Amino acid sequence: MLLYNSAVSGNCYKVRLLAAHLGISLELVELDVVDRSNRPGLIGHLNPALRVPTLVLDDGRPLAESNAIIDYLAEGTEYLPAHRYERAQILGWQFFEQYEIEPNLAVARFFKLFNVTPSEETLNSKHAGGDKALQALERGLTGKTFLVGERYSVADISLYGYTHVAAEGGFDLSPYPSILAWIDRVAAQPGHIKIDG
Amino acid sequence: MLLYNSAVSGNCYKVRLLAAHLGISLELVELDVVDRSNRPGLIGHLNPALRVPTLVLDDGRPLAESNAIIDYLAEGTEYLPAHRYERAQILGWQFFEQYEIEPNLAVARFFKLFNVTPSEETLNSKHAGGDKALQALERGLTGKTFLVGERYSVADISLYGYTHVAAEGGFDLSPYPSILAWIDRVAAQPGHIKIDG
Incomplete structure (x- = not known):
């Protein structure tokens, strides 16, 4: 999976932390968090809010919002109960x-x-x-x-x-x-x- | 179910709107959105963030945060897909x-x-x-x-x-x-x- 990432972002860290627990390897693409001028071209088609993290699944489908991403990845694992x-x-x-x-x-x-x-x-x-x-x-x-x-x-x-x-x-x-x-x-x-x- | 509510709040409206779709009747308890001084006593034991909406299920368990509440109520209905x-x-x-x-x-x-x-x-x-x-x-x-x-x-x-x-x-x-x-x-x-x- 490909993660549009910022190394300093706590939101992106959530995804990297859960991926580490789950043994999921992520390809990281680092985006600038100050100069955001290139974001429409890079992730505009993936996430209308233009924020990181944006995750691209192996089949190309995108996911936005850190908490939505980790809940998706955690489905069926010990990190997200079924109850x-x-x-x-x-x-x-x-x-x-x-x-x-x-x-x-x-x-x-x-x-x-x-x-x-x-x-x-x-x-x-x-x-x-x-x-x-x-x-x-x-x-x-x-x-x-x-x-x-x-x-x-x-x-x-x-x-x-x-x-x-x-x-x-x-x-x-x-x-x-x-x-x-x-x-x-x-x-x-x-x-x-x-x-x- | 009992809903700690504000009539003007869009967050509370989300819960009332979904409840109307689902035919769920809600007992409303109106809270002041300007003077919040009575909230620790009223809902402190139900929602540490002291916000409305706070929903109390029929068995007494509380739920906080408008979007978490409507996703809970919509589970298994046409308003929340299983996919x-x-x-x-x-x-x-x-x-x-x-x-x-x-x-x-x-x-x-x-x-x-x-x-x-x-x-x-x-x-x-x-x-x-x-x-x-x-x-x-x-x-x-x-x-x-x-x-x-x-x-x-x-x-x-x-x-x-x-x-x-x-x-x-x-x-x-x-x-x-x-x-x-x-x-x-x-x-x-x-x-x-x-x-x-």
Whole structure:
């Protein structure tokens, strides 16, 4: 399979991490995350939103959106339970991730990694939104080993993607003991790879 | 089933619309979308993100996130195909909706409906982001009757929620002929209900 990838993107990392667990080899095509001018030509026919990750299956069919991609790849494996209610809980966490975690943690990290200086209003908004999201994640993880069904699943992969590098966006995770313990549990899973490795 | 609801929320409307198609009756509990101070007590034990919609199934189990809720309710019905690739395409559109449509179209609409005056920077950002999202949706709908598999599905319900009331947030849909035609097709589906009815 071919993955239009960004090495620094937590969204792309989700796909690489699950692929490592599943023993799927990915051909990576690296796209620039700052200069996006070549994206319409490269992936416009594959993903109208022009974002990475975009996956191309071996038969040429494309898939967009990190969480949709990993749920597709995990179907029928231990990483996505067949149980209807557990699947809905997993999706609930994944939508929360794209709505509350990613737009704050990933964007604040992007500013730092690429030396972008946003307005004070924007930076404050990202930090307030990110802290609110981390508080919700902490509540969701309190007393649990993993997000859904006490088993490591694609929900954990989705939330781990940007949460474990929150410090790179200026977030302090020390007020969140349940998140910190869960990060260690995710990193200890068999077949785990790092975001930069 | 009991739905913690907001009458003006496009996210809650998705659940009410699918429930109308499926003949599911919902007991509605209306929550204030401006003063959210009572939410920890009301739904903190059901949804750590404290958002509406939050659904409580007849056996008491809760579900969070509009798109996760409608996918759960649609399982096994004509509104959610069993085909693995089509399901991944549906999820792709639903994650796009929560990442690019909702944070721009819904928030711009919220400002107008509740007479909130955001900073010029925030308003410009919402309008630029919303237009970019609508352009992607227009590309995705060009030459198609519905988003996935040429059939009305939960993907269309998810995207319709806020797109059809984009004008209430100050967006002009006239540059998007494929979106406009699709809005009419969705509204013509058997069992359709309006956001305020």
